[in-house]
Amino acid sequence: MTQQHTPTEEATGAIRKWQAVLDMLRQENNLLKSRLTHYLQQDISKSFLETAEYFHQRFLFKDQLMELLRHDITDLWQEIKTPVQALRHPHWHTRFYTLEKDMEKLQTEFNVMKEAFDAHLQAH
Numbered sequence: 001m002t003q004q005h006t007p008t009e010e011a012t013g014a015i016r017k018w019q020a021v022l023d024m025l026r027q028e029n030n031l032l033k034s035r036l037t038h039y040l041q042q043d044i045s046k047s048f049l050e051t052a053e054y055f056h057q058r059f060l061f062k063d064q065l066m067e068l069l070r071h072d073i074t075d076l077w078q079e080i081k082t083p084v085q086a087l088r089h090p091h092w093h094t095r096f097y098t099l100e101k102d103m104e105k106l107q108t109e110f111n112v113m114k115e116a117f118d119a120h121l122q123a124h
Helices: 007-040 046-080 083-088 092-123
Strands: none
Touching (some): 007 046, 046 083, 046 092
């Protein structure tokens, strides 16, 4: 027999997954920043330095975005962690779906950024 889950239980499962994804992306972003620092400690060209600054800004922006998402996800979880609380916040579904799209976008953009950074390092 299949167990039925309430919408808040399903959302809570998604929230836990998002938190794990954010942790993984934050670690990966820190690794990218470390790699950039390593390359900057070597003798580098002016063009590499300019591109390095671009990537550094992108890494910092992703850090900020991940923190904002983490905050929003935590707020949503606080609103729906019990069915009674979810009833007090009848529009939580809208926030949930917005965060779901934001998480998908973050993951896609992060992967594009990482691939571009890797390609740039391989070219130098």
